[in-house]
Amino acid sequence: MIGRRRCLFALLVLQLELVKALTGVPLNTNSRWIVNQQGKRVKLACVNWVAHLEPVVAEGLSDKPLHQISKGIKSMGFNCVRLTWPVLLVTNDSLASLTVRQSFQNLALTDSIAAIQANNPSIIDLTLIQAFQAVVKSMEDNDVMVILDNHVTQPGWCCNDNDDNGFFGDKYFKAELWLAFSMESAMW
Numbered sequence: 001m002i003g004r005r006r007c008l009f010a011l012l013v014l015q016l017e018l019v020k021a022l023t024g025v026p027l028n029t030n031s032r033w034i035v036n037q038q039g040k041r042v043k044l045a046c047v048n049w050v051a052h053l054e055p056v057v058a059e060g061l062s063d064k065p066l067h068q069i070s071k072g073i074k075s076m077g078f079n080c081v082r083l084t085w086p087v088l089l090v091t092n093d094s095l096a097s098l099t100v101r102q103s104f105q106n107l108a109l110t111d112s113i114a115a116i117q118a119n120n121p122s123i124i125d126l127t128l129i130q131a132f133q134a135v136v137k138s139m140e141d142n143d144v145m146v147i148l149d150n151h152v153t154q155p156g157w158c159c160n161d162n163d164d165n166g167f168f169g170d171k172y173f174k175a176e177l178w179l180a181f182s183m184e185s186a187m188w
């Protein structure tokens, strides 16, 4: 279960590396509680939203307009999304600068291209990193908090014990790149 534990560890680290939302973020901890900037307790009610698979695009944009998905999450009573992404999205510029269209073309998923074009025409020609940012922005616009979950390094289904796609010590995880990225994001 090492791989899975590592994945969980990655998830926990990232959950602390919080992010965005309404008022009072980023969140902090106070003893066992999660609190906002005013020290008031915050309870997370999150849905999972997958963006770490091979296309590196949030799933479902082929089915509904982005804002409709965001509003749906909110209206179902959730206040947060655990948005998964592969580390390479931020450490590999040639991946991040592919457009959504190119990414699906590379996977020969032409039906998905047409469907995203129909439901999210403003997203189909964004780069992968811009499309990811558009999803985060849409959450923010709808008062939904986002936990950035660096679920895996290489895009793809997670996890097993020997996919080498977890965190430190795994083949595909490059600690130097991760540290370089963390230093960079600390300066944002």
Ligand SMILES: *[C@@H]1O[C@H](CO)[C@@H](O)[C@H](O)[C@H]1NC(C)=O
Binding pocket: 088, 092, 093, 094, 095
């Ligand atoms: C970076 O992304 C490109 C495009 O997807 C890919 O061909 C390349 O193998 C990636 N590099 C690494 C180090 O994963």
